Amino acid sequence: MSDHSLAVLEYHRLLELISGYVQSPAGRQVIMRSRPAIALAEVQSRRDLYADLLALLDSQRSLPGLHAEDLGDILSRVAPGSAVLPGEDLLACRSQLDTVTEVAAFLQEPDSRRFVCLSRLGDALQPCPELRQALQRSLDHDGSVLDSASDTLRTLRRSSGNLERRIQRTLEDLLKNVELDEVLQEKFVTSRNGRFVIPVRREARNALTGLIHDHSNSGQTLFVEPSETLPLGNELVSLRLQERDEVRRILAELSARVRERLSHFRRNQEILAELDAAAAVARWARDFDCRLPAFGPVLQLQGARHPLLLAQFRQDGQGRVVVPLNLSLPKEIKALVITGSNTGGKTVALKTVGLLVLAAQSGFPVPVEEGSLFCLFDNILADIGDEQSLQANLSTFSAHIANIAAVIKQAARGRSLVLLDELGAGTDPLEGGGIACGILHALLQGRTMTIATTHLGMVKNYVHSHPEMINAAVRFNAETLQPEYALDIGRPGASHALHIARRMGLPPAVLETAEGMLSQEHLRLEDLLATMEAEQHQLSSHSAQAKATHAELMRERSALKQQQETLQRERKRILNDAFKQAEAIVSNARRDVENSLREIRESAQSAQHVAAVPPRSQVDAAVVKARKLIAEKERIYESGLKYTAAPVRPLPLAAVVPGQKVWVEKLAAHGRITAVPEHGHKVTVIVNAIPFVLNIADLQVSREADQPAVPPPVRVIKPRVSGQTSHEIKLLGLRVEEAIERLDAFLNASLLAQLEEVRVVHGFGTGKLRQGIHTWLRKQKQIRDFRLGKDFEDAGGAGVTIVRLK
Known part of the structure; x- marks a missing residue:
C-alpha cells in the first residue's frame, strides 16, 4: 500500500x-x-x-x-x-x-x-508454573528478596535480627548508667554506616571508649559505637555481607531460569x-457501532460513516450527526464520477470510501450497515487535497498531474482502487476537462476501480456517454446552501455556483454580468440539474417516510409476536400448575382414605373399643364414600383441564360467520369472528378486545360452545371381590389393570377383616400379570411383605403370591 x-x-x-x-x-x-x-x-x-x-x-x-x-x-x-x-x-x-x-x-x-x-x-x-512459583516464593511486592527464597537466607536474617536485638539491649543498658549522664548528649540508640551508635558530647569524648562513626552538622555531637558492642557489630557486618551474597546468588539463579x-x-x-x-x-x-467487513466481487456500502468524523462530532458534543453514505456499483462499472456543489461533500464521500476500504483490508470492523460488501484491492492510490510542492517548485496543478502520473503507473500492477479529487481542476476548464477525460480513459484499461470528483461539464458528458462509467451527485439543499452528504448515483450534480455566490453577498451587478457571459444552453442545463436534484430530494423524503412507516409496522409486528409468545408461556404455566394441583388433590384424598382405614383398624384392635367397631356394611359404605370423594375431585380437575386445553378440531368453512366463537392457536386464546370478507382466506377476530386479521387456517373450533353445559357423570368405583374366599382371590385371565383394581378392593376388605395373610392366585402364563401385581404391591404401605409360592409347600406353587398384611 x-x-x-x-x-x-x-x-x-x-x-x-x-x-x-x-x-x-x-x-x-x-x-x-x-x-x-x-x-x-x-x-x-x-x-x-x-x-x-x-x-x-x-x-x-x-x-x-x-x-x-x-x-x-x-x-x-x-x-x-x-x-x-x-x-x-x-x-x-x-x-x-x-x-x-x-x-x-x-x-x-x-x-x-x-x-x-x-x-x-x-x-x-x-x-x-515452576518458575512462577519460584518468583512468588522469592520476591516481595516491591521486588525485594523474601526470607522464603532459601533456607540459608532465612537463617542469616534470623541470626542478624537476634544479633541486632542483642546489641540494642546492650546499648540501652549502657544508657541507663548514671555515670554517663554528663557524657551523653541524648539517651537513644541510632545507627550510622550500618553500625549501632549512641550520641556523645564532643567535650566528653575521652570519657567513653569506642569508635566514632559520624558527627552532627554542628559538630557538637559524636556518634560513637562503644567498645562493649564492637565485636558484636563486627559479627553483624559479617552476617550482612553473607546475606548480600546469598541474595545475589538467588537473583542470579532466578535470572538464569528466566534466561532459559x-x-x-x-x-x-x-x-x-x-x-x-x-x-x-x-x-x-x-x-462506534461497527460491523465485521464482508468481501465480494462488487463494492457496496450501506450506511457507511467516516469514523474520524464520528469521533470528531462526538467530541464536539454539539449533537451533530454523520450522514451515512450509500454507494452501490454494478459489476460492469469501473469508474464513478461525483459532481455537485463545491461545499465539501464530494471529498468527504471520497475519503469515506478510501478509509473504510483500508480499514476493511486491515480486518477491522467498519461503521457500515448490514449488506455492505468490500472488494479486495492490491493497491489503494489517492490524490486528494492541495498537493502543491514548494520544494519541487510545482504549482497545485503540476503537483496533481505528477501524482496522477505515478498513480496510473502503479495502478497497472494489480487490482487497484484509485481516488482522485477535483480531477482536471487548477487550469483552463476546457483543457482540464480534456485531460480529466484522458485520465479516466487510461484507468479503464486495467483492473482498476476509479472514484473521482469534478466540476467540469465536459467530464460529466463524457461519463454519461460511456457504458463503464457512471455519474453521481452529492445531494445539495438549495435553501440552506449546504450539502446533505447523501450520494445519488446515476445523475450528475449541478454546481450551484451562482446560487452560492448570491447567498454569500456578491453584488447583483457582478452576478448579472456573470450570467450574461454564460451560454443559454449552460444555464438551461444547470437549471435542469437543479430541478432533478429537487425532485430527487422530494423522492428521498417520501422514501424516508415509507421506511419509517415500515419500521413502525415491523416494531408492532414484533410486539405482537412477543405478546403471542408470552401468552403461550402463560398457558403452559397454567396447565403445569393445574397438573400439580390435580396431583396434590388426588394424593391428599388417597392419604385421607388411608388414614381413615388405619383409624378403623386401630379401633377394631383395641379391646376397649370392641363394641364400637362398625358392622361390615358400614365399613364398605365408608370405602365407597371415600372413592366417590376421589372421583369427584378428579372430575373437577378434568373439567377445568378441558377448558384450558387447546382444541384440535379445525374450523370448517361453513362455520366462518360473524359471531362464531373460535380458538386462535397462535395467540393461545379464545375469540369471536366479527367480519368476513367476500373473497380471500382472512377474517377479523376480536381477542381480548383487540381486533386481529387472521388466516382461516389458523382458527379452530372453540370448546367454549354456547350450548348449556352438561356435567360429566361421576365415575364410582365399586369394590369387586368375585372369586374371593376368606383368604384368597383369583385373578386368572384378567388384564393387569383390572386385576389390580380387584386386588385393591380385596386387600381393603382383608384389612378390615383383620386378616394377617392372604393368597393371590395369578397363575403362570407369560408372567406379565404376576410382574404387574408385584410392582403394584411394592408401592402399598399396608403390605408388610409378600413372596412367590413355593412348590410342594404352597398350593399352586409359583402361580400364587403370599401377601402378609400389617
Missing part, C-alpha cells in the same frame, strides 16, 4: 483512535503497526480474531487484565550469560506470568473454547499484546 495514500486518507489517525482503547504500551504498538493486507486469508485471519472478541463482549464476558509491562528491554539485558536482573525486573517477569496464567485459565474455560482464534492463542501461552525461557517470555509478550490490541479493536467497534 502506498504510504502517500495512507497519509492522505488519514489511516494513521484511525489507528490513533483505536489505540485509545488498549491497556498496555505493547498493545498500542501492535495497533500502530497495523497495515492493510492484500491476501484474503490474512484479512480473514484478523477478522476472525476480532469476531471472537466481539462475540465475547456480546456474552457479557471480557479477557482478564492485559496491562502487563513491556519486557523487551529486560529480556535484552538478561540475554547475556552472566547477566543478573535486579528484583524489580524479576518482579516484572513474574507479573507477566501471573497475567499469562490468568488469561490461559480463562481461555481454557468451557465457555471460551467455542472461540477458535482465542483458544488457539490461549493454547500457545506459556505460564511456566526467553523464547517463552517473548512469545507470551507477543500474544498478550495481540490480545490487548484485538480487545481494543472490539471495544472500539462496539463504541
